[in-house]
Amino acid sequence: MQKLVQLLEFGAPGAKSLEEIRQQVASAGCSSKGGSGKSSCGSAAGQGDLAPEVWEKVKNHPCYSEQAHHHFARMHVAVAPACNIQCNYCNRKYDCANESRPGVVSEKLTPEQAAKKVLAVASSVPQMTVLGVAGPGDPLANPQKTFKTFELVSATAPDIKLCLSTNGLMLPDHVDRIQAMNVDHVTITINMIDPEIGAKIYPWIFYNHRRYEGVEASKILSERQLLGLEMLTARGILVKVNSVMIPGVNDKHLVEVNKAVKSRGAFLHNIMPLISEPEHGTVYGLSGLRGPSAQELKALQDACEGEMNMMRHCRQCRADAVGLLGEDRSDEFSNEKVAAMEVTYDLEARKAYQAKVELEREAIAKAKTAELVKLADETSAIKIQVAIATKGGGRVNEHFGHAHEFQIYEVSTAGAKFVGHRRVDLYCEGGYASADGAATIIRALNDCTAVLVAKIGICPKDSLAAAGIEAVETYAFEFIETSVIAYFKDYLQRVEKKEISHVAKGDADIRQGAFTEA
Ligand code: CLF
Numbered sequence: 001m002q003k004l005v006q007l008l009e010f011g012a013p014g015a016k017s018l019e020e021i022r023q024q025v026a027s028a029g030c031s032s033k034g035g036s037g038k039s040s041c042g043s044a045a046g047q048g049d050l051a052p053e054v055w056e057k058v059k060n061h062p063c064y065s066e067q068a069h070h071h072f073a074r075m076h077v078a079v080a081p082a083c084n085i086q087c088n089y090c091n092r093k094y095d096c097a098n099e100s101r102p103g104v105v106s107e108k109l110t111p112e113q114a115a116k117k118v119l120a121v122a123s124s125v126p127q128m129t130v131l132g133v134a135g136p137g138d139p140l141a142n143p144q145k146t147f148k149t150f151e152l153v154s155a156t157a158p159d160i161k162l163c164l165s166t167n168g169l170m171l172p173d174h175v176d177r178i179q180a181m182n183v184d185h186v187t188i189t190i191n192m193i194d195p196e197i198g199a200k201i202y203p204w205i206f207y208n209h210r211r212y213e214g215v216e217a218s219k220i221l222s223e224r225q226l227l228g229l230e231m232l233t234a235r236g237i238l239v240k241v242n243s244v245m246i247p248g249v250n251d252k253h254l255v256e257v258n259k260a261v262k263s264r265g266a267f268l269h270n271i272m273p274l275i276s277e278p279e280h281g282t283v284y285g286l287s288g289l290r291g292p293s294a295q296e297l298k299a300l301q302d303a304c305e306g307e308m309n310m311m312r313h314c315r316q317c318r319a320d321a322v323g324l325l326g327e328d329r330s331d332e333f334s335n336e337k338v339a340a341m342e343v344t345y346d347l348e349a350r351k352a353y354q355a356k357v358e359l360e361r362e363a364i365a366k367a368k369t370a371e372l373v374k375l376a377d378e379t380s381a382i383k384i385q386v387a388i389a390t391k392g393g394g395r396v397n398e399h400f401g402h403a404h405e406f407q408i409y410e411v412s413t414a415g416a417k418f419v420g421h422r423r424v425d426l427y428c429e430g431g432y433a434s435a436d437g438a439a440t441i442i443r444a445l446n447d448c449t450a451v452l453v454a455k456i457g458i459c460p461k462d463s464l465a466a467a468g469i470e471a472v473e474t475y476a477f478e479f480i481e482t483s484v485i486a487y488f489k490d491y492l493q494r495v496e497k498k499e500i501s502h503v504a505k506g507d508a509d510i511r512q513g514a515f516t517e518a
């Protein structure tokens, strides 16, 4: 392992790329015995005007920092099966290995199994910096299992940040314990502050040994959520609020929710689209309630953006997700595989990886500043969206045909900003192109002027062009934001020279709850 640490030393001649390091740590970290084996968050990058102690908490957290999500991974352990409320968008009985959405999980774990799994992942995936308990039920409806897991992990892997996501009903009762366990990041899902609206989202809650229904249930839930939020922020714990945008139910109301949570000190607001398919068997899915379109979601997020950071890179993960947001490596760490692993937890190698990422981040920030300078003389009012094929690291580094998702950037003369992502079916299946794949990808990217890729074949390039989307390979393996800005500058020049016409784009499908091939 000493050799590996030497390899990681930044500045060393011939230093390895991050991808090489990841692979090398993965092969050295643990072995299988017969098993098969307004600143820094939301949209912008860098520390900005965050206090240093806050920056320390968020800089390596893939959910609390948009920039960090290109480099750092989270994992969830499914130790909390029970829930104490019912949401009309949730059905935890549904499970599919290829499905990614909250509440979905392949295996439930005991705290001891979870602690071993965390060490196994930490040994193999140096970019994993955060352990979250996010279900499949509610972590605070299962407090013994949740806190026991945190206790075991903080004793053996103290560098891993602990994270908790709750519906908030029992939160006020556990705030002291959360603080005592150094859980710095808590997410509360708050979909309403008006119990009349809540009654359309929550049929019942179970509280103080009693079942409550209708408006009464939502009134209790809302009071407990807001009290828990106030108690956490008073203790300096960072709180992210997740809200599910449910068209026709709470979409307009979420602006009020945003104000309410902002005034109580929430750090970040994550407005997510409703995932609603009949096959999920949820009340909303079965009643045909649709999720929002890409433009509807963005318009609400934009309306809420102000002093408070908005999160736009949420992938609505499974309760057992492992990996960078947008990738799921949970299959590699099944109970059976973890039980057969010999785990070597190497804190020094993990620290070295993180130091290397710091250097990469500095390089990205410098390159972005340089590219922005080139835009300084432009006065155009044009604003476009550009899709990116990436597999992480903040670079344009994915082949079009291999992309499971595209990241979406909005760019104008003010610069480039991450505004979302689109999950898509793979264009290439087993080496063959899929006609359906092209159509669904075009629907998902319909609001984009261009897609920047590492590589693309002639057929998909032509299909995209016919749909008014330019496929561009010029920026292969370059930093994303600098590429987007450079593309935009080139686009403006071509418009000015009348080589092309600027065309306003239409709406797009989010396809958040889509099935994807793992
Ligand atoms: Fe997990 Fe949530 Fe912690 Fe992140 S997820 S408990 S804060 S470590 Fe992140 Fe996943 Fe979105 Fe959650 S992308 S669903 S916001």
Ligand code: SF4
Residues within 6 Å of the ligand: 083, 084, 085, 086, 087, 089, 090, 091, 092, 102, 103, 135, 136, 137, 138, 167
């Ligand atoms: Fe499902 Fe979470 Fe709602 Fe419970 S709180 S019903 S687990 S979405």
